[in-house]
Structures are given as C-alpha cells and as structure tokens.
Amino acid sequence: MKFATLPNGTLDGRLILVSKDLTKAVDATAIAPNLLSVVQNWQAKEADLQALYNKLNTETLDAAFDFDPSACLAPLPRSPQWLDASAFLNHGKLMEEAFNTAPIADFDTIPVMYQGASDDFQGPTVDIPMPSEADGIDFEGEFGVVMAEVPMSATPEEAAKSIRLIVQINDWSLRALGPREMNSGFGFLQAKPSSSFAAVAVTPDELGDAWANGRVNMPLHVTWNGERFGEPHGSEMNFSFPQLMAHAARSRKLTAGCILGSGTVSNSARAAGSACISERRVIEKIDLGEIKTAFMKFGDTVRMQAKFDDGTDGPFGVIEQKVVSN
Amino acid sequence: MKFATLPNGTLDGRLILVSKDLTKAVDATAIAPNLLSVVQNWQAKEADLQALYNKLNTETLDAAFDFDPSACLAPLPRSPQWLDASAFLNHGKLMEEAFNTAPIADFDTIPVMYQGASDDFQGPTVDIPMPSEADGIDFEGEFGVVMAEVPMSATPEEAAKSIRLIVQINDWSLRALGPREMNSGFGFLQAKPSSSFAAVAVTPDELGDAWANGRVNMPLHVTWNGERFGEPHGSEMNFSFPQLMAHAARSRKLTAGCILGSGTVSNSARAAGSACISERRVIEKIDLGEIKTAFMKFGDTVRMQAKFDDGTDGPFGVIEQKVVSN
Numbered sequence: 001m002k003f004a005t006l007p008n009g010t011l012d013g014r015l016i017l018v019s020k021d022l023t024k025a026v027d028a029t030a031i032a033p034n035l036l037s038v039v040q041n042w043q044a045k046e047a048d049l050q051a052l053y054n055k056l057n058t059e060t061l062d063a064a065f066d067f068d069p070s071a072c073l074a075p076l077p078r079s080p081q082w083l084d085a086s087a088f089l090n091h092g093k094l095m096e097e098a099f100n101t102a103p104i105a106d107f108d109t110i111p112v113m114y115q116g117a118s119d120d121f122q123g124p125t126v127d128i129p130m131p132s133e134a135d136g137i138d139f140e141g142e143f144g145v146v147m148a149e150v151p152m153s154a155t156p157e158e159a160a161k162s163i164r165l166i167v168q169i170n171d172w173s174l175r176a177l178g179p180r181e182m183n184s185g186f187g188f189l190q191a192k193p194s195s196s197f198a199a200v201a202v203t204p205d206e207l208g209d210a211w212a213n214g215r216v217n218m219p220l221h222v223t224w225n226g227e228r229f230g231e232p233h234g235s236e237m238n239f240s241f242p243q244l245m246a247h248a249a250r251s252r253k254l255t256a257g258c259i260l261g262s263g264t265v266s267n268s269a270r271a272a273g274s275a276c277i278s279e280r281r282v283i284e285k286i287d288l289g290e291i292k293t294a295f296m297k298f299g300d301t302v303r304m305q306a307k308f309d310d311g312t313d314g315p316f317g318v319i320e321q322k323v324v325s326n
Numbered sequence: 327m328k329f330a331t332l333p334n335g336t337l338d339g340r341l342i343l344v345s346k347d348l349t350k351a352v353d354a355t356a357i358a359p360n361l362l363s364v365v366q367n368w369q370a371k372e373a374d375l376q377a378l379y380n381k382l383n384t385e386t387l388d389a390a391f392d393f394d395p396s397a398c399l400a401p402l403p404r405s406p407q408w409l410d411a412s413a414f415l416n417h418g419k420l421m422e423e424a425f426n427t428a429p430i431a432d433f434d435t436i437p438v439m440y441q442g443a444s445d446d447f448q449g450p451t452v453d454i455p456m457p458s459e460a461d462g463i464d465f466e467g468e469f470g471v472v473m474a475e476v477p478m479s480a481t482p483e484e485a486a487k488s489i490r491l492i493v494q495i496n497d498w499s500l501r502a503l504g505p506r507e508m509n510s511g512f513g514f515l516q517a518k519p520s521s522s523f524a525a526v527a528v529t530p531d532e533l534g535d536a537w538a539n540g541r542v543n544m545p546l547h548v549t550w551n552g553e554r555f556g557e558p559h560g561s562e563m564n565f566s567f568p569q570l571m572a573h574a575a576r577s578r579k580l581t582a583g584c585i586l587g588s589g590t591v592s593n594s595a596r597a598a599g600s601a602c603i604s605e606r607r608v609i610e611k612i613d614l615g616e617i618k619t620a621f622m623k624f625g626d627t628v629r630m631q632a633k634f635d636d637g638t639d640g641p642f643g644v645i646e647q648k649v650v651s652n
Contacts, residue, residue, distance in 0.1 A: 114441070
C-alpha cells in the first residue's frame with residue numbers, strides 16, 4: 001500500500017491512499033483518521049485499507065482524485081520518536097580520513113545513532129527556513145522505516161516484525177554547529193533542524209525485490225540546483241534496519257509510529273557521488289587536497305528521488321525543496 | 327493552577343485539576359480533554375480552567391474527589407520533544423575532576439543539552455523495568471518547564487513568554503552505557519530510558535517567590551531505599567530556563583507541549599548531597615580516593631520531593647519508584 005497525508009488543521013493531518021502508479025488518491029479517513037492511527041492499529045485496519053487500495057488500483061472510484069504530492073505534508077507530520085543512525089560506514093570512514101580523527105570505538109559492530117526532533121516534520125516541497133547561511137546548510141538523503149511498537153530489549157528478529165512502512169528522508173544538517181555538539185558528548189541538537197519527507201510512505205511489498213536483507217536496495221538520485229550530485233545505493237548499508245531498531249530498543253520501548261533513519265546513503269565507489277555536501281567536501285579534501293564545494297545558500301534547491309535499479313521511478317515521490325532565510 | 331492526568335486508554339490521558347493543597351481533584355475534560363491540548367490552546371482555555379480551579383479551592387464541588395497521585399500518569403504521558411540540559415555546572419565540574427577529563431569547550435557559556443525520547447513518560451509511582459543491573463542504573467532529580475510554541479531563533483526574553491508549566495522529573499540513566507555514547511559524539515540514547523514525572527504540573531505562580539530568575543528556587547529532597555541522599559537546591563542553576571529554551575530553538579521551532587529539563591540538580595556545597603548516584607560516586611573518588619557506592623539494584627526504591635525553603639511540601643507531589651527487572 002501507498003499512503004500520504006493531506007493537511008486538515010490537525011497535527012497528524014488526514015489519511016489518503018495513493019494508487020500504485022502515483023496518479024490517483026482516495027480519502028481513507030472512514031477507515032482511520034491519519035497515518036499515525038493506522039500504524040498504531042495496524043492489525044485492525046490493514047484489511048480494510050488493502051481492500052480500498054485494491055479498488056483504487058483496479059476500478060474507477062467516484063471518490064478518487066488526482067494525486068498531487070506538492071499538496072502533501074510529511075506522511076507522519078509528527079511521530080513519537082525520530083532516531084537516526086549513521087549506518088553507511090563509508091560515510092564515517094571518509095570523515096575520519098579527511099580530518100585525521102580516531103575511529104569511533106566499535107563503529108563497525110555497534111551502530112551510532114542520535115535522537116532528533118519528531119514534532120515538526122516537513123513536507124516534500126515546502127520551502128525550508130534556516131537561520132543563517134553561516135551555519136553550513138547541508139542536506140542528507142536517507143531511507144527510513146516506520147514501525148509498530150517494539151518492546152524493550154527486542155532482538156533484531158523480533159524488531160523486524162514491527163516494520164510497517166518505508167520512507168524517504170532529507171535529514172537537514174547544519175555542519176558548522178555539529179563539531180561542538182559532537183565534542184560535548186551530548187550529541188546533535190542545533191545541528192539538526194526538522195527533517196523532511198517524501199510524500200508517500202509505502203509498505204515493504206511495494207518495493208518488491210528492492211526490500212531485502214532489511215535494507216532499501218535502491219539508488220537515491222540527488223541533484224543540487226538542478227545538477228547531478230550523486231545516486232548512492234541503499235544496498236551498502238552496514239547495519240540492517242532490524243539491527244538498528246534492536247539497538248534503539250535496548251533500554252526503552254519504541255511506541256507505534258517511531259521512525260528510524262539509515263543516515264546519509266553513502267557508497268565506497270567515488271562514481272556514485274554523494275547524498276550530502278559534507279561527504280563531497282571530504283572526498284575533495286582527500287582526493288584533491290582541498291575543499292572546493294561550499295554549503296547551501298538561501299535560494300538553493302535540492303531534489304531527491306529513489307529509483308529502482310532498472311531506472312524506473314521509486315514509490316516515494318520526489319523531495320524538492322528550497323532553502324530560505326527564516 | 328495545578329494539573330494532573332488520569333489514565334483513560336488514550337495516549338494523552340484525561341485532564342484533572344488538583345486543589346492547591348493537593349487533597350482534592352476535579353475532572354476538567356469539559357474544558358480540554360488532556361493537558362497537551364491545554365498547552366496547545368492556552369489562551370482559549372486559561373480563563374475557564376482558572377475559574378474551575380478557583381471553585382475547587384473555595385467551594386465544595388459535587389464533582390470533586392480525593393486526589394490520589396498514585397493513580398496518575400505523567401502530567402504529559404507523551405510530549406512533542408524532551409530536551410534535557412546539564413545546567414548545573416557543578417555536576418559537570420565534579421565529573422571532570424574525578425575522571426581528569428578536559429572541560430567541554432564553552433561549557434560555561436553555551437548550554438549542553440541532549441534530545442531524549444518523549445513518547446513514553448512514566449508516572450510517579452509505577453515500577454520501572456530495566457534490562458540489567460549491570461547497566462549502572464541511576465536516578466537524576468531535575469526540574470523542567472512545559473512550553474507553548476517557541477519560534478525558531480527566539481531570544482531568551484521571547485522564550486520566557488512561552489513557559490506554561492513547571493514539572494519535577496526523574497531522568498533515569500544507565501551509566502555503564504553513557505561513556506561509549508558520549509565518545510561516539512552522537513550523544514545519549516541507550517543510556518537514557520524513559521523519564522518519570524511527579525504527578526502534578528503547576529503554573530509558575532504556584533511556586534510564589536520560588537519561581538524567580540527563570541529558575542525553580544527549591545531544594546529537591548532525594549532518598550534512596552529510605553535513606554537521605556541529598557537536597558540540592560535549584561537556585562544554583564547556571565543557565566536559566568529561558569536561556570536553555572533559546573538554545574534549543576536556535577535552528578528549530580519548539581511546538582507546544584515540549585518539555586525542557588534542567589539536568590540533575592547539583593550544588594557546590596558537599597553538605598547538600600546529590601540528586602544522582604553518579605555524582606556521589608565522583609565525590610567519593612575526589613574526597614576519599616575511591617568509589618564506595620554502587621548503582622541501583624532491582625528492588626531498590628528512590629523518592630524525590632521538592633520542598634519550599636521553609637520546609638513545607640512543594641506543589642508537584644512525590645516521585646517514589648521501584649526498579650524492577652524487565
């Protein structure tokens with residue numbers, strides 16, 4: 001199934017189902033008012049939603065309307081928790097090589113993960129206000145999972161059963177603020193403004209073979225101001241989503257609707273490009289001896305779209321956003 | 327006003343008003359269904375709530391019932407964000423002295439703060455399940471503020487206008503997991519299980535003169551397994567709550583209902599004792615040359631109660647909890 005959320009004046013928005021080909025949509029609030037309530041009551045709602053989704057895909061529904069992703073909010077405008085890993089170790093290794101810092105202890109066996117704000121997620125095409133160009137404004141293209149409840153101390157195998165939806169994310173970052181927050185040991189806070197989401201959240205079956213090994217095995221195509229920036233592939237993720245979920249649930253229950261992100265998609269092959277400016281900059285430092293690329297300016301745009309390996313468009317829709325002065 | 331929350335099967339619980347002397351309560355759901363909705367709609371709800379609160383305190387209401395804090399959930403069982411500072415610098419200085427580590431850069435001019443989980447706050451007297459005694463189970467007694475919306479880049483003066491409620495918090499911590507997470511630079515995650523709250527959230531006027539300079543100027547009385555542990559005073563907080571709120575809002579909006587904590591209350595005078603075991607341990611290391619106190623075991627209890635300087639009970643009620651095996 002494919003889900004999206006339209007504004008209706010509430011914090012959670014209103015639920016729509018989107019057709020498999022992303023052209024049509026239908027209101028689904030007779031089944032559940034919003035996507036958060038779907039994830040909270042999955043077993044009770046799944047069959048009715050699947051029936052309506054099947055009708056939308058196979059019949060001409062009077063209630064169907066043209067799907068407009070630019071009218072959508074984030075699939076979950078608010079979520080109980082936003083946990084973001086750094087599960088593509090190539091990214092961290094490049095950072096360490098460029099800045100000659102010691103590796104994080106156990107980096108390759110224990111995931112690193114921060115907790116971010118989950119109360120104000122941004123939709124796929126809204127302008128993004130930022131306080132200052134001097135903050136080092138950067139995008140980070142990611143994949144993520146939305147989960148049903150995960151009990152405290154769940155194993156990866158148990159956590160895997162709670163994966164309900166896959167999402168595509170732009171985890172906005174302010175790079176000038178990150179080092180001080182990392183050095184404090186308390187982690188990212190000011191360095192991580194509210195994240196943005198592609199309009200469509202999908203059940204794993206919508207990815208077909210691209211959902212395997214607990215990973216989104218798709219390239220994430222990123223352009224910056226209309227120029228190709230990279231298309232790193234999700235298959236190189238060093239920890240699976242179930243492994244990351246088990247890490248997050250070590251000492252706490254994760255309530256239904258929590259979202260866990262992969263961290264910026266990153267590949268060891270230079271030809272893949274990058275999904276964040278910071279990574280391009282460290283590659284320039286390593287390969288060219290100097291950083292050539294500056295961070296984003298007000299008025300800059302970033303576009304992100306996951307595709308299938310055969311080049312066809314992925315199911316999430318497109319993130320296309322402009323950075324503006326707050 | 328004094329507010330509390332009773333369970334009703336929803337994530338936010340149901341709203342009650344509690345009398346000034348904490349003996350009586352009255353259902354307030356005719357005005358607002360839950361405390362989160364009050365904070366989200368403060369201006370529209372304040373007058374009606376104040377009128378009902380005045381009646382509860384001055385008349386014999388048929389609808390009033392005996393207030394039982396042990397029946398209460400956390401005042402906000404879920405909140406948009408939980409941001410926790412470390413605003414009593416004495417605590418950090420003791421840690422550095424004991425472990426001979428370098429001070430965090432700008433520690434005394436820029437607050438340190440982590441983002442924690444805000445989806446599963448615990449009530450004042452429930453048992454607290456933890457995965458393992460080997461994790462270094464510790465309590466942290468704190469004060470906190472619940473805010474109306476704070477716009478991005480608000481000044482401390484602007485942020486101060488959004489303070490709606492004061493709360494008392496036990497920020498559970500797993501000390502064996504903290505150092506690795508601090509060293510990773512990504513901050514606390516597994517080291518911070520869900521926090522607990524005293525039953526009653528109060529408007530600042532309920533504190534009288536004890537709410538001054540953006541601080542809760544009250545001693546927090548802590549006992550562990552019935553033995554006195556400390557009563558550090560909130561007045562030594564090195565950053566005010568408005569300063570902390572402005573720090574948190576530097577690059578993001580804080581939506582209505584966000585909670586910001588002070589970090590463990592800590593005083594430079596040894597006689598005050600401590601509000602967390604970790605601090606007692608580092609004081610032992612500094613003053614005695616060796617750590618004598620172990621962390622909590624399953625079955626241990628902790629009790630926290632803020633009092634006024636004249637020794638009378640504070641307005642929040644008592645946190646009294648037992649740690650149990652998950």
